[in-house]
Amino acid sequence: MYPFPGKPLIPVYTSEHHGLTGGKGSQPFSIVQSEGALVYEEDLLIPHRKSYYLLVFVRQNQGRHWVDMTSYARKNRTLYFTAPHQVLVKEAPTPFWGTYLTFTPEFLALQQHAALRELPLILNPHHGHELRLSEADWAFAEDMLAKLAAEYQRPGEWQHRMLTAYLTVLLTYLSRLYTEQFTGAEPSADQLLLRTFRARIEESFREQHAVGAYAAQLHISAGHLSEVVKAQSGRPAIKHIHERLVLEARRLLFYTPLSLKEIAFDLGFSDASYFNRFFKREVGTTPAEYRSSIRKMYQ
Incomplete structure (x- = not known):
């Protein structure tokens, strides 16, 4: 087990x-x-x-x-x-x-x-x-x-x-x-920008949920950042932020007994109901349903 x-x-x-x-x-x-x-x-x-x-x-x-x-x-x-x-x-x-x-x-x-x-x-x-x-x-x-x-x-x-x-x-x-x-290839300038964007998300995803905040850190426009990230990864810049939030939410739901309210607060959401809607939109199930199903899977 x-x-x-x-x-x-x-x-x-x-x-x-x-x-x-x-x-x-x-x-x-x-x-x-x-x-x-x-x-x-x-x-x-x-x-x-x-x-x-x-x-x-x-x-x-x-x-x-x-x-x-x-x-x-x-x-x-x-x-x-x-x-x-x-x-x-x-x-x-x-x-x-x-x-x-x-x-x-x-x-x-x-x-x-x-x-x-x-x-x-x-x-x-x-x-x-x-x-x-x-x-x-x-x-x-x-x-x-x-x-x-x-x-x-x-x-x-x-x-x-x-x-x-x-x-x-x-x-x-x-x-x-x-x-x-x-990858099998050397990174281009745009690929390096994508990497830097992901690294900044790793540093700030709890506090910063908007593309514009990361663009400001990188001293470029939000439009340019979104364009490069979409071209290099196939996914919008906001999706990368959301994926990182979901990953951390899954970790906390899987590994800890923290309440949904505590997890929402830890991830920078203003209230648990908004976190619940966000998670269901991104994952397809509510946080409570995910916690129950993932733990059953590994028992």
Whole structure:
């Protein structure tokens, strides 16, 4: 049976909380390598979010985990990557061989990391989670991870620059693989605008529900933004905002016992009745009907 939370809110964990900082306390960046350790934290077995970006390079591991409402059977020689806003849960603890790489949004916000923030693997416009690596790709990744791990244990004046340099190479390489696996082409200027629009939605969807508010952030007209987004994605700009609101609503309906009024307030709706009408228009069922049907499905 799929585990449901016993707490009213989805907890948010730091890398320090789950021992992914190498014993160094709360860190903006960390790398931890495992050779068969049985990673077990009881609170990993309930739905939760992480406050950091997590890249898990699986050399060998079995089991299944969930990201939002999708389950993944873990594969060897595979990268699994998640962002802070996603809801995660493991079904059972299993021995793990591989590497955990973490960094926080604050780490990416530093001026010297501006290029990293725009990489496809970080923006993740296709909502990917699993990246299969060839033998050559895995060898490259392991070499870079070894360099990062060695530098991580070598504090000093040049450590941050060296970590940034290695991380830039690794994430750029993985982003090339990401585009090959999910799109097969290099992004155009309009595609980059679409990605930036989606990233801004991720930052502000609770507070901003109108296209014009995002156009103002991007210093362009609402008409131009709508035109580009529709041409690149096939869907109106407002639809992207609504889809993000629906995704978060589904997460809260599935993973938490929050009332419909509490969920509506969390998502920036002025009242529960408006949220109810919005959800039914977008999904085809009321929030209460969705909560009942989705939980029955996974029991």
